[in-house]
Amino acid sequence: MANRNVGKQVVDFLTNCTDAFHTVAHIEKKLASFNFETLNEVKEWSNLKRGGQYIVKRNSSSICMFAIGEKYQPGNGIKLLSGHTDSPxxxxxxxxxxxxxxxxxxxxxxxxxxxxxxxxxxxxxxxxxxxxxxxxxxxxxxxxxxxxxxxxxxxxxxxxxxxxxxxxxxxxxxxxxxxxxxxxxxxxxxxxxxxxxxxxxxxxxxxxxxxxxxxxxxxxxxxxxxxxxxxxxxHHKPSLGGAYDEFIFSARQDNLVSCYIAMEAIIDSTNSLKDEEKIRMAFLFDNEEVGSMSFQGADSRLVESILRRTVEHFSGNQSKDEMFEMTLANSYHISMDMAHYVHPNYAEKHEDNMKPKIGGGPVIKINCNQRYSSSGRSQAILRAIADSTENGSQPVPVQKFAVRNDSPCGTTVGPMIASRLGIESVDIGVGCLSMHSIRETGYVDDVKHGVDLITKFFTNQVPSFE
Missing domain, CATH: 2.30.250.10 (Aminopeptidase i, Domain 2)
Known part of the structure; x- marks a missing residue:
């Protein structure tokens, strides 16, 4: 029943979020009901405080949502999630x-x-x-x-x-x-x-x-x-389908399902800021589908600008540049974009040993040519988060994916943010069928796994190699 409730929530989210502008407006309204405050980029952010919860929008089509731990100190790092609001x-x-x-x-x-x-x-x-x-x-x-x-x-x-x-x-x-x-x-x-x-x-x-x-x-x-x-x-509304209402039939699941997961996870994690030493932050960008090179895209200075303004606000007499660079070095980034389930009618299109299975949990995306940002280190950290039972949480299943050598590979904002800021990054995604069709097919249980994983990322300790 719990997963069915998630399914209904996802369908409601997809119904309301018909484009990037309505997606940002819907998320802002939902977060406002949980006491998130909207900041204006053209004004001072003098009211930032530990334990505070904030929203920043750009172009009304990209949004950043973040919560500052009550034990946060400059240089401690960011738990960073990214996704995108646009679809073909x-x-x-x-x-x-x-x-x-x-x-x-x-x-x-x-x-x-x-x-x-x-x-x-x-x-x-x-x-x-x-x-x-x-x-x-x-x-x-x-x-x-x-x-x-x-x-x-x-x-x-x-x-x-x-x-x-x-x-x-x-x-x-x-x-x-x-x-x-x-x-x-x-x-x-x-x-x-x-x-x-x-x-x-x-x-x-x-x-x-x-x-x-x-x-x-x-x-x-x-x-x-x-x-x-x-x-x-x-105009055909999103719906649950299949014999057991386990499928999600809808447009825009790439990548609004990730937007839904980000929103739900950061809301679910706000009741645990008391002992948090870092900042929990999620960016949802416009224009990923066309390369991200825009005022509001992931290839802009939006991430750096918000991170720097936040860190510098708390830096006091400490070197602001030093605190900012320490923050990047102590941060971990999950890029979340939809993945491809193995298709029952086209199974040969997948690498034989890495066929993302429906119900198998979020997919770690790997590409040695850096179309995805995952490395052995960043994958190990993600697996440790998924397996953790900290704070009474349950392990979350994850699986791996790499394209065949004779197949083209997509990309995400992950490598862009990893290289621009120097933050250790991993690429993951919840699976779907018919990606970029006007009617994609998702799976409710895996959306729930995605929410559980990102909630654990925000609330639990992120393992390190120190």
């Missing part, structure tokens, strides 16, 4: 107005490496962030038009049987969603009456989209919309 999706083009053969369409860009054919013939909704002007000030407004709004229709099999045999659509011409019948749509008529057309909002946003945003945000005029970051998502 279709994003609106800045000039998105299209029409063809009586249909009004919306131009989209491909974000990340999605399995794009899974997006065809799905009921698609719209969400994201809108920038509006209100009394000469700029405001960020979240929006979620949660109804079947768009669709990328396939060509029927009778008209192109060869196409369906290979299914290789031209993603510029054939992955264009329809949103309305041009001549009949009442919203289009309303847009014409308001007299905004292809000259407004970057020269050609679909007028029906503008009208929908206006109504959803209850704006006086769509002309107050200055810009936006909008994406499409599967």
């Amino acid at each position: 999706c279709l994003k609106l083009k800045p000039v998105s107005r299209k029409s063809s053969e009586g249909f009004l369409q919306v131009g989209v860009q491909l974000y990340g490496g999605g399995i794009w054919h899974t997006w065809f013939d799905k009921d698609l909704a719209l969400c994201g962030r809108v920038i509006v002007e209100n009394e000469n000030k700029l405001e960020e407004r979240l929006v979620k038009i949660d109804r079947p709004l768009l669709k990328i229709p396939n060509i029927c099999v009778h008209l192109d049987r060869e196409y369906h045999k290979k299914f290789a659509p031209n993603l510029e011409k054939q992955a264009v969603p329809i949103i309305a019948a041009v001549e009949k749509h009442a919203l289009l008529q309303a847009a014409k009456e308001e007299k905004y057309d292809k000259t407004t909002c970057e020269g050609g946003t679909c007028p029906v989209v503008l009208q929908l945003l206006k109504e959803e945000l209850q704006l006086d005029s769509a002309k107050s919309i200055l810009d936006f970051d909008l994406c499409l998502y599967d």
Whole structure:
């Protein structure tokens, strides 16, 4: 029953977190109910204190959550977890107005490496962030038009049987969603009456989209919309499935399951700060799926900035640079991103001796070419954490994964943070099937194992080689 409750919580999390902006907003709201305080990067952090619990956001799409041990001293180190908030999706083009053969369409860009054919013939909704002007000030407004709004229709099999045999659509011409019948749509008529057309909002946003945003945000005029970051998502809600409700059927499990684990683990660990000598910290970054090189990505100075400001606040008369470098040397980092279960229909795609099994617990990811950050040392530390029975905790099963020599290998933010900051790191992930599909398959028991492992990481002692 406990694992079933976890399953329901994960489904609720995935339902609410339709994009990076809604994910950060959902996590911030949940943490606020557990007395986490949001800090502003542009203001002083003079109120930091031992035993305090804090949130830092950047771009409203990346978030850091941390709790300071009551026995923390500068240089003691950080228990650091990282993940990411973004997933492959279709994003609106800045000039998105299209029409063809009586249909009004919306131009989209491909974000990340999605399995794009899974997006065809799905009921698609719209969400994201809108920038509006209100009394000469700029405001960020979240929006979620949660109804079947768009669709990328396939060509029927009778008209192109060869196409369906290979299914290789031209993603510029054939992955264009329809949103309305041009001549009949009442919203289009309303847009014409308001007299905004292809000259407004970057020269050609679909007028029906503008009208929908206006109504959803209850704006006086769509002309107050200055810009936006909008994406499409599967309107089919996440669910538990299988004969025993043990599977999770949902989009965005890569990597929102890790975000859920990070949030739950840091909340679960906040009642044990009294004897903590370190800082417990989790970063969830945007833009991992496209390389992390952004203002809010893992390849920015975000981690270093927050770490340095926190350490220096407590350093007093001690050398701030010395305390910061000692902190890095005494820290341990777990990079958490989804892993690939061995597929029952494609088992040959896995290395024979390292097939991550469903129910086998979190997967340690290993790559000698440093696509993952794991080393023999960092793996040993992770295994010791998993096996620990400190504070009455139970051992957590873990397993290992390396790709075949004849197979490409993905990567994570782990090597990026390890090399940029010089923190000993390991890469792990909870497994799933159909990664980057619009409908991935996860397993409830392994999510629970993930929560248990990261909670132990935060609450127990991290073994060292001293």
